[in-house]
Amino acid sequence: MKKVLSYILVFLAAFAVCFHGTTIEAAAARNVVVVIDPGHGGTGDRNLGAQYNGLSEKELTLRLANALKAELEKYDGITVYTTRTTDTVVSLEDRAEFAKSVGADFVFSIHFNASSGHEFYGSEVWTSTFGDYYVAGCNFGNIVEAQWSELGLYQKGVKTRIGSSGSDYYGIIRQCAARSMPCVILEHAYLDHVYDTSLIKSADFVNKLAVADATAIAKYYKLRSSKTGADYSSFSYASVKKPGKVLYQDETGPDTCDIKVLGYDTPSGNVLVEMTTSDKQSPVIYFSYSYDGGKTFCPLQMWDRTKATQSFNVKVPGGTTNPVIVCRTYNNYEKGAQSNPVQVTAGF
Ligand SMILES: [Zn+2]
Numbered sequence: 001m002k003k004v005l006s007y008i009l010v011f012l013a014a015f016a017v018c019f020h021g022t023t024i025e026a027a028a029a030r031n032v033v034v035v036i037d038p039g040h041g042g043t044g045d046r047n048l049g050a051q052y053n054g055l056s057e058k059e060l061t062l063r064l065a066n067a068l069k070a071e072l073e074k075y076d077g078i079t080v081y082t083t084r085t086t087d088t089v090v091s092l093e094d095r096a097e098f099a100k101s102v103g104a105d106f107v108f109s110i111h112f113n114a115s116s117g118h119e120f121y122g123s124e125v126w127t128s129t130f131g132d133y134y135v136a137g138c139n140f141g142n143i144v145e146a147q148w149s150e151l152g153l154y155q156k157g158v159k160t161r162i163g164s165s166g167s168d169y170y171g172i173i174r175q176c177a178a179r180s181m182p183c184v185i186l187e188h189a190y191l192d193h194v195y196d197t198s199l200i201k202s203a204d205f206v207n208k209l210a211v212a213d214a215t216a217i218a219k220y221y222k223l224r225s226s227k228t229g230a231d232y233s234s235f236s237y238a239s240v241k242k243p244g245k246v247l248y249q250d251e252t253g254p255d256t257c258d259i260k261v262l263g264y265d266t267p268s269g270n271v272l273v274e275m276t277t278s279d280k281q282s283p284v285i286y287f288s289y290s291y292d293g294g295k296t297f298c299p300l301q302m303w304d305r306t307k308a309t310q311s312f313n314v315k316v317p318g319g320t321t322n323p324v325i326v327c328r329t330y331n332n333y334e335k336g337a338q339s340n341p342v343q344v345t346a347g348f
Pocket residue numbers: 039040049050057111112113
C-alpha cells in the first residue's frame with residue numbers, strides 16, 4: 001500500500017512539474033493584443049458625443065484612451081493600440097478593420113454617457129448578445145464594474161441590445177463580431193448628471209478611470225507587471241454561461257411597484273414609506289418619490305437591488321396640505337413603473 005502511495009506521489013510530482021512547465025511556457029509565448037477605441041472624434045454633431053457642463057465626450061475618450069494605453073503598457077505580455085490618436089472622424093467600420101489588422105484579441109470602446117431627460121447616472125457596459133462574444137463581454141464587464149464601483153460610480157450592469165435586423169444594435173460591437181473579435185462599449189459615467197460630473201471633475205479622475213480599466217484588463221488576462229510588481233496571474237472569476245438564445249433588451253418596466261405609508265410625522269414632515277418592487281427580466285436600480293401626487297419627483301435614488309421591499313422617508317415641505325405620495329422605480333434598461341398613490345393626512 002505504501003509502495004502504491006509513493007508511486008502515486010512520484011507520478012503526481014512529475015505531472016506537476018510538467019504541467020507547471022507548460023503553463024509558464026504558454027504564458028510567456030502568449031502575447032495579448034488589445035485595441036482601445038476612443039469613441040467619437042472630429043466635428044459634426046454625432047462625432048462630438050455628449051457635450052454637457054463643460055465636458056466633451058470626444059475629448060474625454062481620447063484622454064482616457066491615452067492614459068489607459070500608458071497604464072496597460074506597464075504590464076508584461078501585452079501590446080496596445082488605439083483607433084485614433086487625434087481629434088478626427090474615424091468610421092466604426094474603419095475602427096473594427098484596424099483592430100482586425102493588428103490581430104486584436106479584444107476591442108474596448110471608450111465612452112461617456114448622457115440621457116435625454118438628464119435623470120440617470122452611473123456606469124454601464126454593452127456587449128454582444130451572441131455566444132462567445134457575449135461570454136467575453138459579460139465576464140470582462142463584471143470585472144470592470146467592480147473596479148469602477150471602487151471609485152464611487154454607481155453600477156448599472158452589463159447589457160445587450162439587438163437592432164431591428166436581429167444583430168447587435170451598436171455598430172462597433174457588430175463590426176467587431178463580424179470580424180471575430182469581442183468588443184465592449186464602456187460607458188464610464190454620465191456627463192449630464194451631477195452625481196457623476198462631481199466625480200469626473202474631481203482631481204485626477206480620468207487617470208483613476210484609466211487605472212481601473214487597466215486593472216480590469218490585467219485581471220481578465222491574468223497579467224503581471226515586472227515594472228510595478230502587480231500580479232493578477234492567479235486572478236479568477238466565475239464565467240457566465242453561453243446564452244442558448246438571443247438576449248433581447250428589456251422593453252418593459254418593473255412588474256410591480258406598490259407602496260404603503262407606515263407613518264406621517266407632521267411636525268417634521270417625514271412620511272415613512274414602504275415600497276415593494278420587482279422585475280423578472282432586469283434588476284431594479286433606481287427609485288424616486290413624489291409628495292404632490294406625481295406632478296414632481298425627487299432626483300433618482302439608488303435602489304438596493306438585493307431587496308424587493310425597502311422603506312424610506314419622504315420629506316414633505318411645511319405648508320403642504322394633504323400630501324399624496326407616489327413612487328417610481330426603474331430597471332437598468334431605464335424602464336419605469338409607477339406606484340399606487342397614497343394620500344396622507346395629519347394625525348395618520
Ligand atoms: Zn459615446
